[in-house]
Amino acid sequence: MKKLKIVNAFAFLAFILSIAACKKDHGNYDYKELPLFQIDTSGMSGIFETIQNQPLTISPKIRFEGNESQLQYLWRLYDGGEVPVIDTLSNVRDFDESIHREPGNYTLELRVQQKEDKRMQIATFRVRVQSPGSYPSGWLIAYNEGSVADFDLITAPQFLTAGIKDTVYKALYATANGAIIPGSIVQLRIARDFSNGSLQSIFLSTNETSVQMSHNTFLHTKGFNNMFTDLPNITKPQFINDAGDAIVNNGVVYSGLQGIYLARLLAPNAAPYTAAPMLHQYLNYATAFYDTQQKRFLQIPEMGSLAMDLSSDGLFDVSDIGMDHLLYTPGFPVSTSTRGMWNVFKDDADRRFLLATDLSADTALAKINITAAPNIKQAKFFQAGYLSAYCLYADDHKIYRIQPDMRSGTTSINTESGFAVTGDEVIVSMKIFRANSNALNHKGLFVATWKETEQEGKLYLLPLNEVSGEIGLQPLKVWTGLGKIRDMGFK
Known part of the structure; x- marks a missing residue:
């Protein structure tokens, strides 16, 4: 008991001395306020896409109130393997280098260090390297020039990741295939797997034909005559559904799988029907169409050739x-x-x-x-x-x-x-921008116009309130010198 009292006494004395020491400390220190230092990645959260062995440019926003000559830069590339750091690529502020690694998804890391106080800021960017011959994600615009159809691909920081170069890749079908698509454009369909949204194929239909192509290289994979097991007598493609597994041709519906149309649909009780140029896919396996003769909606079956009542x-x-x-x-x-x-x-x-x-x-x-x-x-x-x-x-x-x-x-x-256009400038197409994991998803409206006197197409990107549908009248971006755009979509 006596030992315990002595220990408690010493503990109490130490507590009193610590209080006294605090009271005597009047904070006589020399504080140094450090300048602002950060990497601002706002608007750069998407995926940067590049072609293998082709330059990729990223210009980060670095906020630093000191002397920027005191900053050191280090860009490194990572993958998900056992040795994650695989390349040191650059030691300058703006990244402008080619990536020679195999096609795939990578992480690009930027380390910025202040020499004097050794403070460091780190930012990472997602990068997708694609095979040579492939094209990046972007906005496809299908257009006519005279009696020929083709499409361009547009990339720009206004609707992709900040730092993406503003580029228009021209006449992609002709460039990839050395051939033309005849006729007036009816529809551009960027077909996706309905369950997970992954890209499958691209279809471009005119009043004369329909072609299917790779979504990466735009190389031709099949034409209208190779899409059917029972080729229609009349070539008049009118509408392809979201997954590319059903088509309306000359008022008749054909179903199948990814551009191979196996079955010509019959209406219930073998009643005559004419399908409107629309197909609505609402489940992985269910697509509806409108019968303009009986004035009703019908469902395409998952299997078989007999349409079902809804x-x-x-x-x-x-x-x-x-x-x-x-x-x-x-x-x-x-x-x-x-x-x-x-x-x-x-x-x-x-x-x-x-x-x-x-x-x-x-x-x-x-x-x-x-x-x-x-x-x-x-x-x-x-x-x-x-x-x-x-x-x-x-x-x-x-x-x-x-x-x-x-x-x-x-x-x-x-x-x-x-929003309005005047004179002989007329609206020829309109699409809401939709791209998952994109900051502008549902928040942009593309409007294409045509000026007959100048034979010039124009494309507006307008800000859109995703809840109310109100349109901002000041465009985010305007492209000029285009063809007569008939359909659009995000690849």
Whole structure:
């Protein structure tokens, strides 16, 4: 007990002395405020793509309030192997080097060190190296020049990763294949695996033919005559679905797998039908089309050649629309959980109706009389939101917005968007920018125009509110000197 008391006494004395020492310390120190030092990677979170042995440029934003001559730079390339650091590539601020490694995904690391106080900042960038002959991701624009169809690929930092070079790769089909595609463009389809979104093939259809090609090199893989086990008598491709496994040709639907169309579909009870130029894929295996004769939606079966009846609960019956089909676009009428489709129909009284359907839940969500919407009878181009309920449509000169009330499903607010072109500049195509893992996903609207007097195509990239559908009137970017664009999409 006596030992314990002595130990406690010493502990108490040490505590008192420490307090006294603190009281006598008046903070007589010489503090040095360090200058701001950071690597700002905002807007650079995407994937940088490059071709093997071709230069890749990355210009990072380095915020440093001191003398930049005091900074040292080190760029290193990593992979996921047992020895992750595989190359030291550069010792300068801006990266502009070729990567000679095998095609694949890598991590490029930048280390910036301040010489004086040894502070260091580190940033990493995802890099995809592609095979020679391949092209990077970008915005494809399919256009006509006279009686010939082709497409360009556009890359720019406004819709890709900051630092990407602003480039237009011209006439890619002719460049890759030394051949032309005859006819007027009907559709550009960038086919993806519906379950995971991975690219499969690219199809370009005209009123004379359809071709399938590699999504990396654009090399021709098959033409219209090789796409069918039972070749149609008439060549008139009108629409290919998202996965490339169904096509409408001359009003007849054919189904198959990745550009090989095995079955010519029959309607229930062998009734005659004419398919509208639309195919809506809403499940991995389920695609719907509109029968313009019986005025109803039908489903393409996963297997077999007999189309199936569809049914729905809600504001209308998808098996008995009773109106003429005009416009179609996929969208998410309520939230991202509803794989919806939007269609504009015309009734016998020449009224216009907007119908929204979620076929994955067999639900008819909205039937709205939009006859009073401005210039709706002149609408040619139609897009819908993926994050909330809104639609955009365009005539030759203006873009308009429809904001449906999805609580009632029967009313909407219809307004002009504010974007318009004048004179003989006319709108020829319109697409919302959609690319997963991209900062501009759903937030950009591409609008293509054509000026007949100057034989010049123009492409606008407009800022878009992904929830309301409101369009910013100051373009993010404008490209000029293009062909007459008829369709677009992200590769």
